[in-house]
Amino acid sequence: MRNRRSGKAMHVYSAREDQVDKLADLAGAAFENYPLHTAVKGLLAEPEKFPDWIRDLHGVMIRVFVRYHTVLVLEDQGKILGVALLNRRPPGLLEYLRYCRPLLGYMRFDRLVRFFSFTEAADSVVRKASDFQWFLTVIAVDPEFQHRGIGRLFLERGIEGYIRSHGGGCLAFITCTPRNAHFYSSAGYRIVGEHSVSLDGNDVPVWSFEKVIE
Numbered sequence: 001m002r003n004r005r006s007g008k009a010m011h012v013y014s015a016r017e018d019q020v021d022k023l024a025d026l027a028g029a030a031f032e033n034y035p036l037h038t039a040v041k042g043l044l045a046e047p048e049k050f051p052d053w054i055r056d057l058h059g060v061m062i063r064v065f066v067r068y069h070t071v072l073v074l075e076d077q078g079k080i081l082g083v084a085l086l087n088r089r090p091p092g093l094l095e096y097l098r099y100c101r102p103l104l105g106y107m108r109f110d111r112l113v114r115f116f117s118f119t120e121a122a123d124s125v126v127r128k129a130s131d132f133q134w135f136l137t138v139i140a141v142d143p144e145f146q147h148r149g150i151g152r153l154f155l156e157r158g159i160e161g162y163i164r165s166h167g168g169g170c171l172a173f174i175t176c177t178p179r180n181a182h183f184y185s186s187a188g189y190r191i192v193g194e195h196s197v198s199l200d201g202n203d204v205p206v207w208s209f210e211k212v213i214e
Contacts, residue, residue, distance in 0.1 A: 011075045017033055022080060174209070
């Protein structure tokens, strides 16, 4: 795949364990204002540490996915521009608990379980409405490179290309902002459900999408 601006080759490959911290920094920055995550601020012992929490949360997720699932990296001339987390089955709570120790520095264990239950509730509609073979848990682009078409390129050529190379199938996921919902609709994804989830009075809209990759 090629950068539409420079014309130079961009690469998508499976992440290595030694890249986890760098990928967590990128994903944490990309999702710092994402409603599904900002709703957790009230559960933190020190809400002002939310940027550290969101970075460490993605560090935990990426470690789980490197170990049990798929982490794709988008790189351009040695610069990591994006990361995506793909799975064929939902990560189990025990998988997360094995790696979640860094998160306990921000909140009590019972509150952490509440947060994971909250995110599972966000996924509940798409898991019932879509007969998917692949689930996209995270797609993140470095904020410095957003709004340049890189996210669409990563999605259509990188993630969908990876799925095609592994036999294809239905790809599903959720998003929680109208802007993202419009982006995925314009990329040919079909809405299979709309609902909302709530955490401590914070209501978050959820759009569920799917697309058959052939």
